[in-house]
Amino acid sequence: MQNTQVILKSRPVGMAETHNFEWQSAEIPALQVGQFLVKNEYISIDPAIRGWMNAGTTYIPGIELGAVVRAFAVGEVIESKNSDFPAGVFVEGLLGAQAYAISNGQTGIHIVDAQAAPLSAYLGILGMPGMTAYFGLLDKGQPQAGETVLISGAGGIIGSLVGQIAKIKGCRVVGIAGGDKKRDFLLKIGFDAVIDYKNEDLHSRLQEICPEGVHIFFDNVGGQILDTALLHLARGARVVICGAISQYNDMTNIYGIKNYMKILTARGSLSGIIVFDYLTRYPEGKQALSQWLQNGQIQNQEHLIQGIEQFSQALKMLFTGENLGKLLIKI
Amino acid sequence: MQNTQVILKSRPVGMAETHNFEWQSAEIPALQVGQFLVKNEYISIDPAIRGWMNAGTTYIPGIELGAVVRAFAVGEVIESKNSDFPAGVFVEGLLGAQAYAISNGQTGIHIVDAQAAPLSAYLGILGMPGMTAYFGLLDKGQPQAGETVLISGAGGIIGSLVGQIAKIKGCRVVGIAGGDKKRDFLLKIGFDAVIDYKNEDLHSRLQEICPEGVHIFFDNVGGQILDTALLHLARGARVVICGAISQYNDMTNIYGIKNYMKILTARGSLSGIIVFDYLTRYPEGKQALSQWLQNGQIQNQEHLIQGIEQFSQALKMLFTGENLGKLLIKI
Numbered sequence: 001m002q003n004t005q006v007i008l009k010s011r012p013v014g015m016a017e018t019h020n021f022e023w024q025s026a027e028i029p030a031l032q033v034g035q036f037l038v039k040n041e042y043i044s045i046d047p048a049i050r051g052w053m054n055a056g057t058t059y060i061p062g063i064e065l066g067a068v069v070r071a072f073a074v075g076e077v078i079e080s081k082n083s084d085f086p087a088g089v090f091v092e093g094l095l096g097a098q099a100y101a102i103s104n105g106q107t108g109i110h111i112v113d114a115q116a117a118p119l120s121a122y123l124g125i126l127g128m129p130g131m132t133a134y135f136g137l138l139d140k141g142q143p144q145a146g147e148t149v150l151i152s153g154a155g156g157i158i159g160s161l162v163g164q165i166a167k168i169k170g171c172r173v174v175g176i177a178g179g180d181k182k183r184d185f186l187l188k189i190g191f192d193a194v195i196d197y198k199n200e201d202l203h204s205r206l207q208e209i210c211p212e213g214v215h216i217f218f219d220n221v222g223g224q225i226l227d228t229a230l231l232h233l234a235r236g237a238r239v240v241i242c243g244a245i246s247q248y249n250d251m252t253n254i255y256g257i258k259n260y261m262k263i264l265t266a267r268g269s270l271s272g273i274i275v276f277d278y279l280t281r282y283p284e285g286k287q288a289l290s291q292w293l294q295n296g297q298i299q300n301q302e303h304l305i306q307g308i309e310q311f312s313q314a315l316k317m318l319f320t321g322e323n324l325g326k327l328l329i330k331i
Numbered sequence: 332m333q334n335t336q337v338i339l340k341s342r343p344v345g346m347a348e349t350h351n352f353e354w355q356s357a358e359i360p361a362l363q364v365g366q367f368l369v370k371n372e373y374i375s376i377d378p379a380i381r382g383w384m385n386a387g388t389t390y391i392p393g394i395e396l397g398a399v400v401r402a403f404a405v406g407e408v409i410e411s412k413n414s415d416f417p418a419g420v421f422v423e424g425l426l427g428a429q430a431y432a433i434s435n436g437q438t439g440i441h442i443v444d445a446q447a448a449p450l451s452a453y454l455g456i457l458g459m460p461g462m463t464a465y466f467g468l469l470d471k472g473q474p475q476a477g478e479t480v481l482i483s484g485a486g487g488i489i490g491s492l493v494g495q496i497a498k499i500k501g502c503r504v505v506g507i508a509g510g511d512k513k514r515d516f517l518l519k520i521g522f523d524a525v526i527d528y529k530n531e532d533l534h535s536r537l538q539e540i541c542p543e544g545v546h547i548f549f550d551n552v553g554g555q556i557l558d559t560a561l562l563h564l565a566r567g568a569r570v571v572i573c574g575a576i577s578q579y580n581d582m583t584n585i586y587g588i589k590n591y592m593k594i595l596t597a598r599g600s601l602s603g604i605i606v607f608d609y610l611t612r613y614p615e616g617k618q619a620l621s622q623w624l625q626n627g628q629i630q631n632q633e634h635l636i637q638g639i640e641q642f643s644q645a646l647k648m649l650f651t652g653e654n655l656g657k658l659l660i661k662i
Contacts, residue, residue, distance in 0.1 A: 227587075241595045256587015261553075264572045264603025272595025 001028045006069045006097035006311045008053060014249045015319060016050055018312045021069065028100055036080035038091055038101045044072035044123040045305075045314045045327040050248045069097040069311070074112065074122050090114045092122040097311055099331055117290065124157050124326035125293060125300045126286050128275055132242060133161035134285040136273030138169075140240045141216040145170030148210055150229060153220030154194065155182035156318075157301070157326035158242060161289075162218050163191050164298045171216075174209055176202065176225060178321045185324055189299050197225060198321075206232045213266070216240065222247045223255040230259035233266035241272040249319060301325025332359045337400045337428035337642045339384060345580045346650060347381055349643045352400065359431055367411035369422055369432045375403035375454040376636075376645045376658040381579045400428040400642070405443065405453050421445045423453040428642055430662055448621065455488050455657035456624060456631045457617050459606055463573060464492035465616040467604035469500075471571045472547040476501030479541055481560060484551030485525065486513035487649075488632070488657035489573060492620075493549050494522050495629045502547075505540055507533065507556060509652045516655055520630050528556060529652075537563045544597070547571065553578045554586040561590035568599035580650060632656025 002025050009022040031037060052063050052070050063070050073095035080087045085105050093109035095101035103109050112122045124130060136158075143149060149166040153159045154175025163173045167190045175186045178198035186194045195205045202225065206214070213234030219226050222244025233239070247254050263270055278285070292298040303323045305314045308331055317323045338353040362368060383394050383401050394401050404426035411418045416436050424440035426432035434440050443453045455461060467489075474480060480497040484490045485506025494504045498521045506517045509529035517525045526536045533556065537545070544565030550557050553575025564570070578585050594601055609616070623629040634654045636645045639662055648654045 222592075241592065244592055254589040256558075256589045257591055258585040258587045260588055260591070260601070261572065261575060261603075263601060264605065267603070267605060267608065269600055269602040270591070270594060271600040272592075272598070274595065274598060277598065 001100070002026070003028045004099040004308055006308060008063045008065055008067055008069050010065070011055060012050075012053055012249075016053060016249075016312060016315055020053070021312050023309060029102070031079060031081045031102065033081050034104050035102050036077050036082045036085045036087075036105065038073075038075040038095055038103060039078045040073040040075035040095055040099055040101060040331055042074050042120045042123055043097055043308065043311070043329040043331065044074075044127070045311075045318060045323075045329060046072065046128075047243055047245045047248060047318055049315060050319070051251075054251065070094055071097040072123055072128065073097075073101065074119050075101070085109070085111065090119060092127065097308065097329075099308060117293070120302055120304075120326070120328055120330075121293075121300060123328060124302060125161060125289050125298070129157040129326060130161060130289050131278060131282055131285045132273055132275040133158045133165060134289060135275065135278040135281065136240050136242050137162045137165050137216070137218060139278070140271055140273050141218060141238050143169045143171050143216055146172070147215035148172045148174065148213070148234070149216045149218065150174045150176070150206075150210065150214040150232070151218045151220070152176040152225050152229070153243070153245060154186055154191065155321070155324055156220060159218070159220055160186065160189065160301055160325060161298065164189055164292075166216075167191075168292065168297055174214075176221070182321075182324055185301065189301075202228045203231065213237065218242060219244075221245055227255070227257050227259050230257070230262040233262055233268050235267055237263075237266050237268035239263065239268060239270040241270065245319065303327045305329050307331070332431070333357070334359045335430045335639055337639060339394045339396055339398055339400050341396070342386060343381075343384055343580075347384060347580075347643060347646055351384070352643050354640060360433070362410060362412045362433065364412050365435050366433050367408050367413045367416045367418075367436065369404075369406040369426055369434060370409045371404040371406035371426055371430055371432060371662055373405050373451045373454055374428055374639065374642070374660040374662065375405075375458070376642075376649060376654075376660060377403065377459075378574055378576045378579060378649055380646060381650070382582075385582065401425055402428040403454055403459065404428075404432065405450050406432070416440070416442065421450060421453075423458065428639065428660075430639060448624070451633055451635075451657070451659055451661075452624075452631060454659060455633060456492060456620050456629070460488040460657060461492060461620050462609060462613055462616045463604055463606040464489045464496060465620060466606065466609040466612065467571050467573050468493045468496050468547070468549060470609070471602055471604050472549060472569050474500045474502050474547055477503070478546035479503045479505065479544070479565070480547045480549065481505045481507070481537075481541065481545040481563070482549045482551070483507040483556050483560070484574070484576060485517055485522065486652070486655055487551060490549070490551055491517065491520065491632055491656060492629065495520055495623075497547075498522075499623065499628055505545075507552070507560075513652075513655055516632065520632075533559045534562065544568065549573060550575070552576055558586070558588050558590050561588070561593040564593055564597035564599050566598055568594075568597050570594065570599060570601040572601065572603040576650065634658045636660050638662070 155177035223246035486508035554577035
């Protein structure tokens with residue numbers, strides 16, 4: 001049986017482009033004892049992939065040249081020599097940007113319940129993005145009813161979930177996102193206001209919309225958006241750093257944050273969310289998010305791209321901001 | 332009777348220079364009911380003065396052109412029409428850069444005990460710098476025995492006190508300071524190591540001295556020193572922003588902090604210390620510091636400059652880093 005794999009061919013300078021990848025067709029080898037074969041159904045397109053394409057080790061080693069591009073995926077076990085992962089179960093984990101994956105189950109592969117939620121949800125609302133939004137907002141942000149929560153990258157899966165959870169907690173929610181489509185979507189799912197950073201001046205709009213400042217700034221974007229948001233912190237504000245997608249394409253030329261002293265004068269604090277630190281609490285997060293999803297209090301917006309041959313185009317969409325909600329490849 | 336006053340003549344661009352000030356001789360007016368006359372003995376030279384010389388309001392309004400330069404001072408009440416501040420008591424507060432001050436006692440003027448400690452101590456170890464060091468380190472930094480504490484601007488009064496308090500708490504203390512004189516002083520008062528940022532490469536020295544990272548970074552300097560220190564945070568590190576003396580001379584061209592994402596990957600946090608927030612807890616801080624001073628566990632290093640005509644030269648020393656310990660003018 002033939003596999004289709006997305007291989008890292010060269011390390012990108014700036015934006016990852018199609019020429020940095022190679023689509024390889026390869027015979028699937030016979031399973032060893034302890035291994036199982038997964039037929040991937042969805043591949044998760046995450047900003048982290050761009051970081052993993054760089055040389056060297058950050059919190060995990062970069063992807064080797066010639067290796068399958070690292071990515072979360074979800075699929076069905078179709079053949080197994082591992083009794084913990086029998087054929088017929090569905091699994092989620094770092095299964096890679098490929099049509100089929102062989103795993104020994106030892107590297108963070110989890111069985112998921114395909115009856116309880118759509119399979120794709122395990123890469124979004126019930127996966128890493130959902131857990132990031134849940135623990136990032138609630139544990140790091142500590143939202144109180146009546147507070148104003150500002151979210152950059154609000155049109156992405158994490159941003160849109162953070163906003164919806166903040167609304168459930170009684171906060172006023174302001175999103176930063178580019179374009180009318182995202183604005184309309186965010187207003188529809190309950191955001192109180194949206195600032196279109198591509199067409200509006202963030203600083204003056206924040207003065208208008210948040211005259212008393214921002215109590216929580218949940219940042220997925222970094223760069224100038226973070227620097228401007230710091231000018232609008234309310235007293236005691238919490239800045240929660242989740243990502244910096246504006247900077248990932250050129251980590252050698254990071255935008256320096258000039259207004260950090262505003263954290264001091266606001267009596268605020270800055271910290272970050274690393275979702276892996278909450279592994280033992282995932283059940284709590286999954287239960288809450290499942291409940292809200294079932295109640296209709298949260299919408300799980302997905303942006304599906306058809307076909308693994310679209311992998312590099314899909315990854316690019318994250319950085320140009322074209323996706324709305326959770327970006328996935330359907331194989 | 333004649334007063335000598337340091338007047339703000341023009342707003343500095345960059346470093347404050349002698350031509351930005353005027354030394355004015357003026358007749359002291361007769362006291363109104365409720366007022367008292369203070370003969371200043373020491374004037375405190377603080378980095379904040381440079382910020383107050385700019386136009387506009389930050390946390391307090393800037394000094395008006397033509398007004399006496401705002402400064403903390405300590406002196407004796409020599410004439411009084413205010414029964415709360417009778418002649419013969421000693422007071423501390425924003426008495427200004429002048430030989431004599433008239434006050435109504437309503438603007439943060441406190442009576443101090445000239446028997447309990449040398450008068451100048453009320454501008455240093457028992458004044459704002461001492462309280463800043465005490466609450467900044469203990470409340471914001473939360474030092475634990477065995478942790479490594481890194482301090483920039485270690486040769487100044489706040490930095491040298493933070494280091495000594497951290498040693499009392501069982502920490503390993505590394506100072507950043509310029510020149511041999513400061514290094515010798517800091518090693519003498521118990522610092523475990525000192526990095527001479529003027530003659531050594533901070534990044535490589537931190538790799539050598541703090542291979543397991545820094546648990547608390549107490550920052551008085553900002554700019555590149557802060558940015559480099561962020562590369563060396565240990566897991567769970569606390570960054571306590573106290574000041575940014577490297578930046579105060581040109582607030583229109585602040586150095587942007589590129590490495591803030593290291594706070595995220597280190598699972599750290601950043602917050603600031605504003606000493607005025609601890610007013611109600613000053614008695615606790617003063618008692619602890621007095622005790623340590625009496626026990627010989629802390630040294631109160633002062634750098635005395637003779638004469639109010641040296642005011643602008645003294646202020647400049649803060650920014651060139653020439654002072655060692657608490658910089659004061661003795662009138």
